[in-house]
Every structure is written in C-alpha cells, then in structure tokens.
Amino acid sequence: MTDEVFRPFETRLDDSEALAVLREALAGAEDGELFLERKRSESLVLDDGRIRQASYDATEGFGLRAVKGEVAGYAHSTDISLAALRRASETARLAVGDGGGILAAPPSGTNRHLYTDVDPLSGSDFALRLDTLREIDAFARDQDPRVVQVTASLAASLQEIEILRPEGTRLRDVRPMARLNVAVILDQDGRRESGSAGGGGRISLDGLMARDNWQGVVREALRIAGVNLTAVAAPAGPMEVVVGPGWPGVLLHEAVGHGLEGDFNRKGVSAFSGRMGQQVAARGVTVVDDGTLPDRRGSITIDDEGTPSARNVLIEDGILVGYMQDRQNGRLMGGASTGNGRREGHAHIPMPRMTTTFMLPGGDDPAAILADLKDGIYAVGFGGGQVDITNGKFVFNCTEAYRVRGGVVGEALKGATLIGDGPHAMSQIRAIGNDLQLDPGIGNxxxxxxxxxxGLGQPTLMLGGLTVGGSAA
Known part of the structure; x- marks a missing residue:
C-alpha cells in the first residue's frame, strides 16, 4: 500500500460528514462509535541460517457500532470513504430499531502517553535485521556444539487508531510493538530437546537487536533445552506445587483472569459469577489488571472504545472486588467501563479483555517457600493450556519443571501437567513470594x-490441592 493511498483518515473522511452519518446510525441507540484503524507490520524469520519467512503487511479500515441494551449492530469495511460509511450505517442501525435510547456519557479524556509513537519499523533497515538474526544463529552454535537447529525471528508493527464518538469527540492512539524470539534444538546421543525464549513490548526494534539483549535471550533458550535433555518422566497424582515467578502467571491469566471479564459474569457463565464481595482466594492474594505500565506489551493508553486504561484491582486480600469491563457490559451491570474494551482490529467488535494481569507480591522468601516443599513439583515454565470458564477447570503443560523432595530441588521432569480449577487453586495458595516478576513481553x-x-506475571507461589498429570505413576 503506497503512502499516497495510506494517508491520514481526515483527508478521506470529512469530520462533519462522518459525524452526521454516525449520529444517524446511532439514532435510538445507547452507545456506539466509529473506529478507524491502519496498521503496518513486518516479520523476518531465519531458520538454520536461511530466510524462512519475510513478510510485510499494511491494512486499514473502519468499524461502525451501534449498541442498545445487550444488542450491538456492527459493520466494517476496508474502504474508508463516505459511501462505505453510509452503507455501514444502514447495516449497524438494524440492531437498534426505532426505539428511543439515551446515549451513554462519553469516556473521560487523558493526556497520558504510555509509550513512544515512533514507528518501530523505521529504526533499522532489512539488511541490519537480517545480519542480527545471522549473528544470533552463529552465536547459539558457538555456545553449544549440541545445537542442531536455530530459529530466530524479529517482528514489529505500528497500529494507529482513531475513534469518533457521537458527541463529536475524536480520540487517537499510536501503538508500536516489537518482539524477538529464539528457539533452539539440542541433540545429545540421539535425544533431541528444544528450548525457546524471547521478549518485547511497545518499544522499537533497536533495543531488542542490541547484542547484550539477544545474547541473553539465546543463553536462556539454550539453558532450557539443556535442562530438557536431562529430564525424566514426571510423576502423577495429587501433590503440592511451587510455581515460579513471571511467565508462570499464564496460569493466573487463564484460570482466573478470563473468569473475571465482565461479559462472562453478566451472563452468569463464569465460575466467579455472583461472588462479588466474597472470598474467592486465600488471604493475602491480591490480583490486579493494569493497562498503564509504560512500554509493556499489554498496555494501552486508551482502550478500543476510547476509555483511558487503568489499574484495576480484581481480588483484594482474597476478596472479589471487581470485574474487567467494556462500556456495554459495565453499563448493563450497573457500573462503568474499566478501560478493558479491546478488539483485534477494525473488523472486530470490542469486548472485555485483559491488559497486564498479575498477582501482587507477598512477604515470603522464595528460597524458604521451596525449602518448605516436602514432596512435590517446582514448575518454572508453562506452554499451552486449556480452561473451562464455566467452572474454572484447567490443564497446563509444564515446559520446565523439577521434582522436589525434602525442600531440595532435584531432577528435571518431562511430561508434567497441572490439573485443577481456578477458584479452588486460588484458595489453596499457602505462600506468596516477595519476588514479583512480569513476563518478558511475549504474550497473546x-x-x-x-x-x-x-502481559502477565506473579511472584513465587506454593499451591496445594493440584493434580499432577505425568508419565509415571
């Protein structure tokens, strides 16, 4: 898409004309907006010294939404023109009908900027990015002669959004994103194991491409692969588990976070529905969702409805005190948006979504927590998992775990899975470390x-009442 075509929204849609069409679409509605987006993204993948993928994508379009009660009419197009907007207006208003709705109050404004608006794609040219990936490949092989495969990737994007509200407010946000990933495979006596690591955020590619940064990422991927080469079959059965800090917060994200999104609770399908003000976790457990952390992958200056992001306490000292809300679900539940109305892009309707969700630290020494584990598992890394929102039941695969006996960390384990349900697991937290860490910026x-x-994170935790699924009884 050329720069001539990919030009500012205001040169293609006159504000007064677009506002008139929006107001016509929202006649009788309670809420709605015109969401405009353009996004450019690029990725480069080097696999065993050869380019496996090099891609560039540029998209733009709009979505028009009309909301009334529990119903929303939505139409979208990649043609940013008055004619397309009028067609979208006719479609969206079908959900509203002719009844007289009262428009909800607009979101409050903000002058806060949580990240740079510099295009992360502009900091380095293609040749430099390719040279960096080749250096990563060579460095990994120099570090360990057992390396048989290296896959390294760099990705960056810039999303620009504008939101036109029916009262005439125009809101804008420019969102950079960059990410580096490295995966390696080691071979030892015919046994092959993998390890991966990465990082990123709403930053430029320059910092990720710094040698001292990517060398650390490579070493971590090699360390994990090396650990997996020594791993033995995991035991199975009920046992206590110590979960490490940082990325293992994905368990909290899935098993608890989704259950605290407003739409699931308004519909009564979450394991946490109807439990506001009740104890849903052990004392000392405080969980927050914070979209205001500078440069973090999950941060947003404003959400995709125009509401400023916020630091929202969800569970406080074990008591459920809040849900994450977009404008529609917040209003229907007698409250307001918490700045969590998010959408993938202009072709998608917003819904309550997490930003960066984590548990606050406690006062326990992580070493002492491990020393108190008499017979169990120390889970440091997680891969994929499955969660049932209605009852909170989850299954998570461990990518790095160790057997612990008498407080001593022993052999690495393979094939370990953690099985439980979110509310019960939260009630069985027996120790909370003072070592809160956030993930390195790789979460989707x-x-x-x-x-x-x-984003996500947590301190070291000890949990009881979990079932470990393994490959040995």
Whole structure:
C-alpha cells in the first residue's frame, strides 16, 4: 500500500460528514462509535541460517457500532470513504430499531502517553535485521556444539487508531510493538530437546537487536533445552506445587483472569459469577489488571472504545472486588467501563479483555517457600493450556519443571501437567513470594476468535490441592 493511498483518515473522511452519518446510525441507540484503524507490520524469520519467512503487511479500515441494551449492530469495511460509511450505517442501525435510547456519557479524556509513537519499523533497515538474526544463529552454535537447529525471528508493527464518538469527540492512539524470539534444538546421543525464549513490548526494534539483549535471550533458550535433555518422566497424582515467578502467571491469566471479564459474569457463565464481595482466594492474594505500565506489551493508553486504561484491582486480600469491563457490559451491570474494551482490529467488535494481569507480591522468601516443599513439583515454565470458564477447570503443560523432595530441588521432569480449577487453586495458595516478576513481553490472548497482546506475571507461589498429570505413576 503506497503512502499516497495510506494517508491520514481526515483527508478521506470529512469530520462533519462522518459525524452526521454516525449520529444517524446511532439514532435510538445507547452507545456506539466509529473506529478507524491502519496498521503496518513486518516479520523476518531465519531458520538454520536461511530466510524462512519475510513478510510485510499494511491494512486499514473502519468499524461502525451501534449498541442498545445487550444488542450491538456492527459493520466494517476496508474502504474508508463516505459511501462505505453510509452503507455501514444502514447495516449497524438494524440492531437498534426505532426505539428511543439515551446515549451513554462519553469516556473521560487523558493526556497520558504510555509509550513512544515512533514507528518501530523505521529504526533499522532489512539488511541490519537480517545480519542480527545471522549473528544470533552463529552465536547459539558457538555456545553449544549440541545445537542442531536455530530459529530466530524479529517482528514489529505500528497500529494507529482513531475513534469518533457521537458527541463529536475524536480520540487517537499510536501503538508500536516489537518482539524477538529464539528457539533452539539440542541433540545429545540421539535425544533431541528444544528450548525457546524471547521478549518485547511497545518499544522499537533497536533495543531488542542490541547484542547484550539477544545474547541473553539465546543463553536462556539454550539453558532450557539443556535442562530438557536431562529430564525424566514426571510423576502423577495429587501433590503440592511451587510455581515460579513471571511467565508462570499464564496460569493466573487463564484460570482466573478470563473468569473475571465482565461479559462472562453478566451472563452468569463464569465460575466467579455472583461472588462479588466474597472470598474467592486465600488471604493475602491480591490480583490486579493494569493497562498503564509504560512500554509493556499489554498496555494501552486508551482502550478500543476510547476509555483511558487503568489499574484495576480484581481480588483484594482474597476478596472479589471487581470485574474487567467494556462500556456495554459495565453499563448493563450497573457500573462503568474499566478501560478493558479491546478488539483485534477494525473488523472486530470490542469486548472485555485483559491488559497486564498479575498477582501482587507477598512477604515470603522464595528460597524458604521451596525449602518448605516436602514432596512435590517446582514448575518454572508453562506452554499451552486449556480452561473451562464455566467452572474454572484447567490443564497446563509444564515446559520446565523439577521434582522436589525434602525442600531440595532435584531432577528435571518431562511430561508434567497441572490439573485443577481456578477458584479452588486460588484458595489453596499457602505462600506468596516477595519476588514479583512480569513476563518478558511475549504474550497473546485469544477470546471469541480475537487475538490481542497481553502481559502477565506473579511472584513465587506454593499451591496445594493440584493434580499432577505425568508419565509415571
């Protein structure tokens, strides 16, 4: 898409004309907006010294939404023109009908900027990015002669959004994103194991491409692969588990976070529905969703309805005190948006979504927590998992775990899975470390077919009442 075609929204849609069409679409509605988006993204993947993928994508379009009660009419197009907007208006207003709705109050404004608006694609040229990936490949092989495969990737994007509200407010946000990933495979006596690591955020590619940064990422991927080469079959059965800090917060994200999104609770299908003000976790457990952390992958200056992001306490000292809301679900539940109305892009309707969700630290020494584990598992890394929102039941695969006996960390384990349910697991937290860590900036979250970047984290935790699924009884 050329720069001539990919030009500012205001040169193709006159504000007064677009506002008139929007107001016509929202006649009788309670809420709605015109969401405009353009996005450019690029990725480069080097696999065993050869380019496996080099892609560039540029998209733009709009989505027009009219909301009334529990119903929303939505139409979208990649043609940003007055004619397309009028067609979208006719479609969206079909859901509203002719009844007289009262428009909800607009979101409050903000002058806060949580990240740079510099295009992360502009900091380095293609040749430099390719040279960096080749250096990564060579460095990994120099570090360990057992390396048989190296896959390294760099990705960056810039999303620009504008939101036109029926009262005439125009809101804008420019969102950079960059990410580096390294995966390696080691071979030892015919046994092959893998390890991966990465990082990123709403930053430029320059910092990720710094040698001291990517060398650390490579060493971590090699360390994990080396650990997996020594792993033995995991035991199975009920046992206590110590979960490490940082990325293992994905368990909290899936098993608890999704259950605290407003739409699931309004519909009464979450394991946490109707439990506001009740104890849903052990004392000392405080969980927050914070979209205001500078430069973090999950942060947003404003959400995709125009509401400023916020630091929202969800569970406080074990008591459920809040849900994450978009404008529609917040209003229907007698409250307001918490700045969590998010969408994948202009072709998608917003819904309550997490930003960066984590548990606050406690006062326990992580070493002392492990020393108190008499017979169990120390889970440091997680891969994929499955969660049932209605009852909170989850199954998570461990990518790095160790057997612990008498407080001593022993052999690495393979094939370990953690099985439980979110509310019960939260009530069985027996120790909370003072070592809160956030993930390195690699998280994506899926919901109803939409993917958005997120963050997560936690301190070291000891949990009882979990079932470990393994490959040995």
């Amino acid at each position: 979250c899926g919901k109803a077919g939409q993917w958005v970047p997120v």
